[in-house]
């Protein structure tokens with residue numbers, strides 16, 4: 001088992017990687033578990049003794065309405081500040097549970113047991129808890145560290161293959177921006193990673209979390225440093241919407257687009273771009289853009305202005321933020337379509 005601690009402005013968070021969900025120690029008078037149908041079906045038997053609330057599935061339920069139904073249940077259960085809310089699930093469960101817990105009675109204790117790769121390395125880490133509003137992603141939210149995050153990698157075994165690949169896109173992102181050794185490890189252990197071998201996953205989850213926590217600790221409430229975590233994400237939403245593909249797939253293509261810009265600007269070597277492409281392809285992620293996303297980028301330009309701040313790689317494991325003209329972004333995208 002490995003452990004880490006985030007000492008943020010909004011609280012301390014204990015992170016345990018490789019601990020079993022059964023070993024979790026609850027220090028609260030009342031425990032409420034928030035989860036979803038899939039997670040309960042596969043792992044409900046392993047949950048601690050608690051009141052269980054199931055929320056729906058998918059991005060569409062990550063709303064204030066869902067949060068409101070949780071508040072009602074919290075009221076019925078007479079939850080108070082001596083209680084603990086535990087989100088057991090993917091990024092959606094963690095976001096909804098974290099937001100509801102940090103706003104109910106101006107904040108009750110909460111912790112996460114993330115059950116997807118994406119949630120273990122990304123969504124449960126960093127203290128951001130948000131929901132969507134009027135179709136805008138993560139428009140309403142709070143920043144508050146959970147008390148704990150327990151990453152039991154055995155929970156990942158039931159993930160559909162697509163979710164494994166989606167989560168690994170974020171792992172590659174994290175390695176690419178901040179850890180060349182992890183990137184090499186992934187290259188050398190792709191098969192074992194795709195099989196979710198426990199020892200391999202513990203290392204990957206741990207090292208990815210270290211990258212994110214270092215960035216978050218430097219810059220807890222966002223801005224410059226935290227922007228590095230957006231590598232591959234500048235046009236990912238445009239790709240997701242236009243091409244109708246998953247977030248992880250869009251991030252994979254986004255990382256290639258952004259790296260082409262790095263190569264064109266003499267920051268990253270072409271051979272390193274090929275390494276990135278090679279790793280993503282071995283994982284089974286797309287690296288070419290089939291849909292024309294120029295329209296979506298142009299619409300984005302109206303919203304964001306003519307210059308975007310974008311994370312780029314100096315090389316594998318080293319990133320920085322640059323100002324990029326939207327025209328230059330469009331040129332690379334057009335070239336790829």
Ligand SMILES: NC(=O)c1ccc[n+]([C@@H]2O[C@H](COP(=O)([O-])OP(=O)(O)OC[C@H]3O[C@@H](n4cnc5c(N)ncnc54)[C@H](O)[C@@H]3O)[C@@H](O)[C@H]2O)c1
Nearest residue numbers: 038090091092093115116118119122123128155156158159
């Ligand atoms: N707060 C943050 O800092 C942050 C960071 C990154 C992403 N996010 C958010 O995370 C969300 C995406 O998270 P996600 O990819 O985990 O999606 P998700 O929560 O929808 O989970 C994906 C699917 O896998 C299922 N599932 C979860 N665990 C499982 C398991 N162990 N076995 C089988 N099936 C399982 C879920 O029921 C769901 O159908 C987005 O809403 C995104 O905005 C938040």
Ligand SMILES: [Zn+2]
Nearest residue numbers: 170233247251
């Ligand atoms: Zn992402």
